[in-house]
Amino acid sequence: MTSSQKKQKCSSKPRPHGCQQCDKSFTSSQLLRYHEKLHSGEGLNSCEDCGRQFIHLQTLRAHQRIHTGEKPFQCDQCDKAFSMQHNLIIHKRIHSGERPYQCQHCDKGFKSPSNFNKHQRIHSGDKPYSCEHCERSFSDPSAYREHKYIHTKERLYPCNQCKATFSSAASLRQHLRLHNSSKPFKCQYCEKSFISTAKRSLHEYVHTGEKPYSCEHCGKKFSDPSTCRRHRNSHSAAKQSVSAV
Secondary structure, three states: OOHHHHHHHHHOOOOOEEOOOOOOEEOOHHHHHHHHHHHHOOOOEEOOOOOOEEOOHHHHHHHHHHHHOOOOEEOOOOOOEEOOHHHHHHHHHHHHOOOOEEOOOOOOEEOOHHHHHHHHHHHHOOOOEEOOOOOOEEOOHHHHHHHHHHHHOOOOEEOOOOOOEEOOHHHHHHHHHHHHOOOOEEOOOOOOEEOOHHHHHHHHHHHHOOOOEEOOOOOOEEOOHHHHHHHHHHHHHHHHHHHHO
């Protein structure tokens, strides 16, 4: 069995250990116990800068590099550096061309397990991240986290170059690229570059023909979420006009 096949196999393991306080499930009882600490708050390590809590002290120390700007993991093939070692490993696949995570449903390959798992949900339609404040659910954990801040109004990450504040470190990093005109995320199919992986992914759907956003009213599919939202709203507007007659 190849390494990529092993990784795919791991991603599809059964998850028999379910959390009784939320809808998450895990492959082992140990992982479930770690997760349950997030609910109980027992034994968690808190970041002094933003208040985020972590189960493992090592994870907290890695997180704190976001605040300090420390990037100890340097690529030996370019001038990029990273605050976390696993980000360096994924980055180096840009140079090697390695895509060890292969989709079993189509011929797409991915450099990171997170992008691979996100892509798998396009095929399955799975949206495992449910908002506790409303009825919305998400296939992408970052989109889920961004959405939650609509309810909490938290904006913990200020820009040091203007007065803007952001609800996540990722949103702040994307904003800072507007100040320095950085577009580090290059399309794998053409020469275009983008300020975020999300914008790059939307662009790449033009090349792949993927339409991961579907209307729950009629099943029509879209490659762009904003177009899908406008289309869904047209159903609501049509219903309102009918009810007004």
